Each structure stands twice: as structure tokens, then as C-alpha cells.
Amino acid sequence: MSPRLRAVAHLRLRLSDDLSIGPGKARLLEAIAETGSIAAAGRRLKMSYKRAWSLVEEMNRAFAEPLVTSARGGSSGGGASLTATGRQVAAGYRRVEERAEAAVAEEISALRSLLAPTGTPQEGSRNEK
Amino acid sequence: MSPRLRAVAHLRLRLSDDLSIGPGKARLLEAIAETGSIAAAGRRLKMSYKRAWSLVEEMNRAFAEPLVTSARGGSSGGGASLTATGRQVAAGYRRVEERAEAAVAEEISALRSLLAPTGTPQEGSRNEK
Numbered sequence: 293m294s295p296r297l298r299a300v301a302h303l304r305l306r307l308s309d310d311l312s313i314g315p316g317k318a319r320l321l322e323a324i325a326e327t328g329s330i331a332a333a334g335r336r337l338k339m340s341y342k343r344a345w346s347l348v349e350e351m352n353r354a355f356a357e358p359l360v361t362s363a364r365g366g367s368s369g370g371g372a373s374l375t376a377t378g379r380q381v382a383a384g385y386r387r388v389e390e391r392a393e394a395a396v397a398e399e400i401s402a403l404r405s406l407l408a409p410t411g412t413p414q415e416g417s418r419n420e421k
Numbered sequence: 422m423s424p425r426l427r428a429v430a431h432l433r434l435r436l437s438d439d440l441s442i443g444p445g446k447a448r449l450l451e452a453i454a455e456t457g458s459i460a461a462a463g464r465r466l467k468m469s470y471k472r473a474w475s476l477v478e479e480m481n482r483a484f485a486e487p488l489v490t491s492a493r494g495g496s497s498g499g500g501a502s503l504t505a506t507g508r509q510v511a512a513g514y515r516r517v518e519e520r521a522e523a524a525v526a527e528e529i530s531a532l533r534s535l536l537a538p539t540g541t542p543q544e545g546s547r548n549e550k
Contacts, residue, residue, distance in 0.1 A: 301441050304431035305525070307533055312430050356537045377535055384532045388525045395524030396434070396517045403513045404436055406506055408485045 299400040300393045305385065311354040313385055320347055321374060321382040324360055330372045348372075355381070428529040429522045434514065440483040442514055449476055450503060450511040453489055459501045477501075484510070 304314035316337070323333035334344030352358040359378030363371055374382065433443035445466075452462035463473030481487040488507030492500055503511065 297435055297438065299434050299436070300432065300521070301435040302431065302433035302443065303429065303521075305428050305529065305532070306426055306430040307428070307529070308536055308539070309426065311536070313532075314431065354537060355535050357535070380535060381532060384528055388528045388532075391524045391528060392429070392432075392521040395520045399513055399517045399520060400434065400436070403434075403442075403510060403517075406484050406486070406509065407437055407440070408483060410437070 299396055300389055303389055303392055317347055318385040321378055324372050325374045328371045330362060428525055429518060432518055432521055446476055447514040450507055453501050454503045457500045459491060
């Protein structure tokens with residue numbers, strides 16, 4: 293096992309009955325900030341353009357201020373960037389991940405102590421059917 | 422929004438390079454404890470028998486002691502139950518969830534404060550294409 297393997301592998305947060313944010317939306321926001329483009333962010337995450345737009349629209353609708361502003365077409369070819377709210381949400385998701393990781397460390401150690409030693413699979417484990 | 426909507430909607434924990442435990446495996450262990458049967462637990466979770474067995478085998482192999490013991494066939498029709506380790510893992514996952522939920526409460530409040538008021542969707546949100 294990697295010495296500092298992160299325990300929180302996937303965390304989806306329910307912000308309201310209508311909106312959850314998980315690693316996919318968080319990475320999309322970060323990729324938009326880094327690439328300046330919804331299309332490029334989608335490509336980086338191996339997400340279709342339609343899917344990337346649909347997630348952006350879902351988030352923009354759910355918040356009081358949009359998270360992503362974009363100019364489609366035009367001489368710039370349609371850049372996109374995060375608003376102040378978008379940056380808050382992206383950073384907030386990562387802070388939540390960090391807090392969750394820190395909070396569960398003790399319980400995770402206890403669970404990991406129950407694992408079989410690496411490289412010595414259990415005798416008699418059922419592999420067939 | 423429900424007044425006490427849980428924020429942690431989905432939490433998958435990476436215990437080792439080879440084993441993660443998320444809500445599916447946790448619910449499967451709980452359902453085996455409650456129904457006394459892997460098949461019945463799978464049905465309750467709308468999971469195929471094969472899938473339920475495969476998850477049980479994966480967990481049994483990963484831990485030093487199996488989490489689930491089962492007697493296939495025989496007069497009892499093949500009951501299954503959690504071992505002491507199985508109960509520790511099932512309870513441990515739920516404690517981790519509780520700790521994560523408590524740890525993120527403050528950040529979640531901040532993120533929720535950015536949401537649009539319920540029932541008043543943003544003007545000009547993009548719905549087409």
C-alpha cells in the first residue's frame with residue numbers, strides 16, 4: 293500500500309435537493325480556470341462538449357451568481373472563466389475534501405489494520421463462480 | 422431544501438491500492454447481517470446474486486479475516502452472517518461517514534449560502550443546446 297494513500301477516494305456533496313457536487317464537477321471548474329475554455333476543459337476530462345456544458349449550466353442555475361462566464365464565438369473563439377463565486381465553490385469543495393480526510397484518519401487506520409498483509413492472499417478464498 | 426439534508430451524499434474510502442469501500446459494500450454488509458443471506462441481501466439492494474457474491478469475495482480476500490461466513494446449500498438453504506471483523510468494518514464505515522459529515526458542516530454552510538433561493542431559478546439561464 294502506498295504510505296500516504298488518501299482515504300477519501302470519492303466524495304459527493306449534496307448542497308440542496310437539486311444540486312450535488314462531486315469530483316467531476318470540481319475538476320471541471322478547475323479545468324475551466326486552467327484552460328480558459330469549457331470545450332478544452334471537457335477534452336482534458338474526456339467529457340463530451342455537451343456534457344461539460346450541461347454540468348456548467350446545472351451549476352450556474354443552482355447558484356445565486358453563475359460560477360462560469362463564457363463568451364461563445366467572437367474573435368476569442370469563446371473563452372470561459374470562473375467568477376468569484378465559481379472560485380469559491382471550487383476551493384470550497386477541495387477544503388471539504390481535506391477536512392473529511394483529516395477527520396477520518398483515525399477510523400481509517402483502524403480499518404486498515406484489519407486488512408490482510410499485502411502479497412499474502414487468504415488461503416481458501418473463493419475465486420470460482 | 423430539507424432542513425437537515427445530509428451533505429455527504431456518497432463517500433468511497435480507499436483502504437488499500439486494491440480495496441475501496443463505498444455505500445454499496447457497506448449496505449451489502451448491513452443487509453447480509455439483517456437478512457442472514459447473501460442472496461436476500463442482493464435482492465434487497467437490487468443487485469444480482471453474482472454481483473453480491475463477487476463483492477463479498479473481494480472483501481473477504483482483502484481482510485486478514487473474512488467479513489462474511491456462509492454455508493451454501495444444506496438444510497438451512499445456505500445462510501450467511503457477518504464475522505466480528507465484518508461487523509467492525511460495517512460499523513467503521515458508518516462512523517467514518519458520521520465523522521466526515523460533522524467535519525464538513527461549516528464549509529457546507531458556506532457553500533449553501535451561495536445557492537440561489539429555492540423556487541426562483543436564475544433569469545437568463547441557458548436551457549437550450
